[in-house]
Amino acid sequence: MSPVPTEAANVAGGEAGRSPHQRWAQFAPGALLYEISAVERNDWVYSPSYPPQRIWGYQTNSNPDNSMPSATFFARYGRPLICRIHNKLPQNHVGFGTPEISTHLHNLHCGSESDGFPGDYYSPNKYGPTLTAKGRFKDHLYSNVKAGFEARQDLKGDPTEALGTLFYHDHTLDFTAPNLYLGLAGFYYIFDEVDSGNEADPSPTALRLPSHPYDYPLNFNDRRFDASGRLFYDQVHPEGVLGDKVAVNGRIEPVLRVAARKYRFRLLNTGPSRFYNLALVTPTNVLQKFTYISNDGNLLPAPLLNQTSVTLGVAERADIVVDFSKYVIGTQLYLVNRMRQVETRLPKDVKEPGDRVLKIIVDRYPPTQDLSRVPASLRPLPVITPAEIAAAPVRRWIFERDKGMWAINAKFVDVNVPRAQIPKGGYEIWELSNVNDGWSHPIHIHFEEGRILQKLVKGVSVPIPAHEQGRKDVYVVEPFTTLRIFLRFRDYKGKYPMHCHNLIHEDHAMMLRWDIV
Template identity: 65%
Template sequence: MKSKAWKSRSKRSKDLPDGEARRSFLKLSAAAMAAPLLLRARNSAAVEWVTTPQPIFPPSPTTRPWLEELPRQIVPIAPLDPLITPLTPSPTVDANIAGGEAGRAPHQRYAELIARFGAPQLYELSAVENPAWVTHPDLPNQTVWAYRSATPNATVPATIFARYGKPILCRIHNELPQDHVGFGSPEISTHLHNLHTPSESDGFPGDFYSPNLAGPTLTAPGEFKDHFYPNIYAGYDEQKTPLGDPNEALGTLFFHDHTLDFTAPNVYRGLVGFYLLFDDLDSGDERDPNGLRLPSHPYDYPLAFGDRRFTPLPDGQLFFDQLHAEGVLGDKVVVNGKIEPVLRVDRRKYRLRLLNSGTSRFYEFYLVTPGNVVQRFDYIANDGNLLPETLRNQTKVRLGVAERGDIVVDFSKYQIGTELYLVNRIRQLSTRGPKDVKAPGTRVLKFIVDRDPPEQDMSQVPDKLRDLPELPTDEEIDKLPVRRWEFDRKNGLWVVNQQLFDVDNPRAKIKQGDAEVWELVDDAGGWSHPIHIHFEEGIILSKTVDEIEVPVPLHERGRKDVFVLEKTMAMRVLLRFRDFKGKYVMHCHNVIHEDHAMMVRWDIVGEGEEDVDVGEDVDVDVDVDVDNDDDDDDDD
């Protein structure tokens, strides 16, 4: 079955009778396992699954380590010169449907923000298919999907350098083959995780588009879609500075596909990129006397890690089973698209931005010598947010899916010719989450210190980094509304408060400018859920395990956008909802769970629009018993 034949996916939910339960059915068989096809309707609000035990997939072919090299420095995407290569047709506030744009909502506050900060920098990306990507020389060439631009020699993943106070308008074309066969779907909805962005540019899952299809929350298909990234701090309307609150600044962001029901396979195929955001404090210039002077480009290096699995040779192709609700755990780790690559470094400090860009595998990274002696480094940022203070002499970085960790490694301590390895010591046997941590671990990246730097290292790592935003008092927090969200698995269904994702209907309506406390609770009996809340960063107020309060780790005491729930854990998170209105989502960033409906739509609304609050609606909308089926822990 070809993607272009799935006409039912673009059917608008407004065409269905009001209140009609829209259901789809997945029936797994041996044939379906061999040639995955998706039969689920795009706009389903509830799904019935025929569950089977987690399949056992053959291991990937053996590959020899350290045959591929990453570029010594990344090459970012360059903005367009509007005088030489203007966007055609010109960007418009309303969607230019006649010019080929998908039917998005108008850009919020565009005229106001451009009048204040100037015309946006223009970027142009295309989602394309590359049938000849070399993941490893011991494997055949792979067919991957990627974001590409016209910038010569731009490195993989595509990377944008952005700055607060300089808005960006990024046109993203969908050039994927519309007759695509196999896993994944050739529609896209690009989410910039976790920029403070108007909802129409957030990459809402239902806003997917292609030249042929439009998602249920768009009005028309299109070849491209313009994304407006204002690059203002959260709390802009509070005007603590002309840009908002600088203590809300973000740094290491990334963008990825977020297409409804197909996020996991589309990301697995390669639709991931970096968006590095700077301001006056974290300026991206280690010679800046007014900034922190952290290591800067070309010694500021983003690294994306993702698990993959390949079919046995001679086929040796990327494999994914998008039918099974438990998904596929890759047994190979790609680093910026390469298996076991080498990165040559100078004898000086580097800022390494580590991103877990995969689907379900967790990591706990250590830097070791060839003899597995653990090395130390400085930990400066979590989830793209600078910590209040540098964590010195750290030995590990633990990353759930979509979490980021920025570390500074001082390679000047090592002689030329020194080899070091980044190893993952988490053992994980299934997609349900980590089993344990055990040395020596699996080596995924090799560093070779091979030269002295051509210029003096002017970077530093100060003790103090970025203050937290001013928080409400305990008494004020106690008066805030509290929402409880329970993440569970019932008879193969991934649910939040016993409900599956409904793309059309918000489960909460929150007045713009309000603050709330969200309780995130793992009821899944052994599964780990990295919960991502779009739009604004949150502060963990407390964490419990088995209803007993436990300390919040130092690296989680800053601002976060991914909150990892493990087994019987719960968290209370302070959130604010400022500056923009519209539809957003919260979901498990084990994107296999997300695709199988563990997601919630919530809306930010204006004064008087929040009267109907459905945040407490926990009615079950499935026709199956909801006995917990998670006592079959296959990790043991």
């Protein structure tokens, strides 16, 4: 890698003018070095019915994965990496989207200078208001360490704070929606001694969940095409665009051929606005059962058995395990979306039979024995004491419509001004409140996962769904709903955002900056 990565930004060598890396001496020595580039390609085929066309994506420089718009990372806790992200997008670009990038690894525990803050966008020609210089690339230090390592005085952190399914995406201020719409989003798997990525792992601590190639990513997003079959987007309208086609890993109605054994599917909704209720059905629409193991990239304490659907707001994730060994060879199944939505503001309802978005064919026996399993216990939750809850400061954030735009506490985003300053090592309760009818907000808080303590609808406490009782980083705040969230702020300092992950709302100002000091 040339030039060699440095603690401070190497502006003379072509790097964008970021802040110095935090904890460089702890994590940079021996870190793995990765290079990816945001690039344009003109040969993407969403469907045989549409012409090959332009998309943007993140790809490795040496061995690009042409099957996905953006590359998939396989990372491991305890193995930090330095990821150099080049901006090779065409700087003379016209049309929707903008050729600047700021890449957010959602929701890695890392320094703010590597978080992909919206104001940190860069290109060879431009730089954002929270950087000091333009650049061809920017180095990100992904420490791959669990939260709480400073208090434990180790470089491992709290073992209950591990993530599993992350994703990375562009976060450029005001242009996140169109840039993701063009394809700038990809998966980032991260493993540890519990979720080890090896179903044959002999370690007694390993869960032995289905592993690669039976650990499979599924990225859902909706797209709209014009009469000629070309991708269409209106990035000016504050209501955005609701697609009429659902793409899975960038393809419309693809076919996935599977072996008769257990699979782990990592489900991700990259928006820009559509919610999903996904179910697995036979050709005659008979619901099939599966096991729900992880929400928002966080393994649940115990698997949820015999599930028949998964609901995903924008940026929510869910890992499920489907056992195809119970089906005869030649069986055809469909993943269907039963969530009806007619406007970008919020979903309407769940109605059967739904729209088929992925066809699955069980077409072979596995070449080797299926050694995977789903044990009765997965990962315990971090401890939150009653004394901490009682002592936690409370902040209230109201998500609302204002002057045709989207606001938080009646203010639009200003990336230069923090709306909250929180001492490092502190903890707080944040109340996320939607006081209006007519829209739902999937709220994302960067940096650390939180726990929903209480859900109130029109002031009345209601049960928290089982899959939302674990750790989360996206919180769907429905009409007239308030969620009380417990959050910690550990190990790093700097600027981070909170925003609605309905990308239309985010780009039209429903975002704020908060700082750890």
